[in-house]
Amino acid sequence: MFWLLLLSLTSSCLAYTVQQPQITLLEPQGIRFAYPDDGQVTLVAYHYSINQPLSGVAAGTYNYDVNSATNGYFVHENTNVNVGTGDVVSYWVNVITSTGGYLLTDQNWVASAPTTQPPVTDPPTQPPTTQTPATDPPTQPPATPTPSQTTTTQSTGGGTGTGGDGGTVVVTPSCSAYPCDASTCDMTQPPCNGLIFEENWDEFNLDRWQHELTMSGGGNWEFQIYTNNRSNSYVRDNTLFIKPTLTADHYGESFLSSGTIDMWGGSPADFCTANAWWGCMRTGSASNYLNPVESARIRTVDSFAFKYGRVDVEAKMPTGDWLWPAIWFLPKKNAYGQWPASGEMDLLESRGNTDLRDSQGVSHGNDAMGSTLHWGPYWPFNGYQKTTKEVHGSFGSEFHTYTLDWDENGITFYLDGTQTLHVDPGDQGFWEFGEFDDSAPGSNNPWATSSNKMTPFDQEFYLIINLAVGGTNGYFPDEWNNGNGAKPWNNASPTAMRDFWQAKNTWYPTWQSGVNNGENAALQVKNIKVWAK
Structure with a gap:
């Protein structure tokens, strides 16, 4: 609680303006977000949905944290999502710096032709899902999801803010018990990935x-x-x-x-x-x-x-x-x-x-x-x-x-x-x-x-x-x-x-x-x- 109060006070005194991330389509499929590394940023959280409105800091269909920069950008690439020309990507961004957390909310981007080749990436790990048995039940057990260890992880961002021009983030994680809040938790790590006991x-x-x-x-x-x-x-x-x-x-x-x-x-x-x-x-x-x-x-x-x-x-x-x-x-x-x-x-x-x-x-x-x-x-x-x-x-x-x-x-x-x-x-x-x-x-x-x-x-x-x-x-x-x-x-x-x-x-x-x-x-x-x- 003391840390959150200090973060709020510091953020209000030392304003940081969140920049627009660069967004492009990947070929043959996928989307890429890139936020410039200006030397102050330690983490960028991307929250987005495709052709679905996303208001304020609501959880998106996709929620990811990027905690390290590559070639001058905090890059998130998702080759599992199908985005076509003309699709609307609704998103918000949470940028964590040494002075606090700042938001860019209620943003929309209309997809244009892809310009970036897809990299080799590991898809995000999702929790196991309940399958309805067929008439003849399967002879193999459901696959065990393996938590990802890459620098791109499901988001721990979220909270409340002052709107689209940046503001204070108050993070209230609920990540110690499954199911977790995807907007505030790293969904690749236990128990949020479904591994509730090990x-x-x-x-x-x-x-x-x-x-x-x-x-x-x-x-x-x-x-x-x-x-x-x-x-x-x-x-x-x-x-x-x-x-x-x-x-x-x-x-x-x-x-x-x-x-x-x-x-x-x-x-x-x-x-x-x-x-x-x-x-x-x-x-x-x-x-x-x-x-x-x-x-x-x-x-x-x-x-x-x-x-x-x-x-x-x-x-x-x-x-x-x-x-x-x-x-x-x-x-x-x-x-x-x-x-x-x-x-x-x-x-x-x-x-x-x-x-x-x-x-x-x-x-x-x-x-x-x-x-x-x-x-x-x-x-x-x-x-x-x-x-x-x-x-x-x-x-x-x-x-x-x-x-x-x-x-x-x-x-x-x-x-x-x-x-x-x-x-x-x-x-x-x-x-x-x-x-x-x-x-x-x-x-x-x-x-x-x-x-x-x-x-x-x-x-x-x-x-x-x-x-x-x-x-x-x-x-x-x-x-x-x-x-x-x-x-x-x-x-x-x-x-x-x-x-x-x-x-x-x-x-x-x-x-x-x-x-x-x-x-x-x-x-x-x-x-x-x-x-x-």
Whole structure:
């Protein structure tokens, strides 16, 4: 605020007269603006429309900043616009000098024959646009826009002024959240170009990523404790690692059958995040062992959530028996009720086993991954069987790019650019798609008041990354065959954690804790990008 006041006062005392820019057509197509470099100018912003009136400092169809001079001029050339002889170019110019900002507004130029040959330029980057799916959805994900790094950028100019003979500019940018004001923001830079979230793991930003602290097992009676510990979650070489370790290495083996873990915490950073299923405090016994593994689950619930967009994640799955990695999304608010009424989007889940097969011999280990939507009126009614797909590949040995593309018309999953699953519930929405009138007769439709066919997937969702172990919900079926030895627990057993731990000699060697710092058993994530739609 002080800077803007100083700029205004300085500008009124030291007047600068904005000159007319030179405007010419390019051959075979395009337009060129050139403003002379008189030694005082540091930036020239061009705002213009073709055959459309442009009053005052309204945003034009095209808005660009030029922050460096070439051969004595601040030049902007646009070879993507089609301007013909006789077309009217309405424009205004914002010139920034060492003494302030000055305007030339309400200008018109009638196009004449081109006199300048087109240069080789990079077209301005535009934010991703929402495409309406064809009858057969595309098999390739939408192209990722790449922000331009040239000296010509979308405009950060704008404001109010005194008219066509130059005057004071008061810039009031609104460029920190998408969508941005094209008249005041650089539209080639995040978030204005649509890139609303990017994680390259330059550091482990705990303001962005909250650790969940709980023994609850995700409602699946999984075998891990989720901690905030750099042994289990850390960043190195621009990569996130979530690595499992043994609880016995922390507390001693006898502790599993006799100790007490209290996760209630004494400060905000230590508070238990999920008390359900005895998640915040447990005591071990001879039959009811404490969770034998420590791992991590991180989320963006307090820092980032979005509605509609495209997500690209580059990741490698862990290798090791009974490991369960996942990258997924939950609703920030349960707008339609508790799970699964408000939805869940699983970008990917996998199993760490090297040789895990069903009774038909189909592999479901670390050479397989699945993408799934969960939705239904209430548990146990969940229509996920209609919206899930498993594919095969080298997920435990190589990084791959996993993509979710989500808009008001459907949700599509891709693996390395190839479509794996497309979900469109139809015009009647997920209630009819799930046939819940038949499977849950007499149940109320939690989405009945919404006219959006994508409900419950029409709310903000946040990102979760975690590595679980085991569990009794059936993700590891009892009847499947594991090449490294039989599954060491039964999903109906009341002593599943004890049974799992006592078979440690069969599964723990597959985690290769003594090789490569145990990171073969880690879920590894290189980068995450979220583009708005």
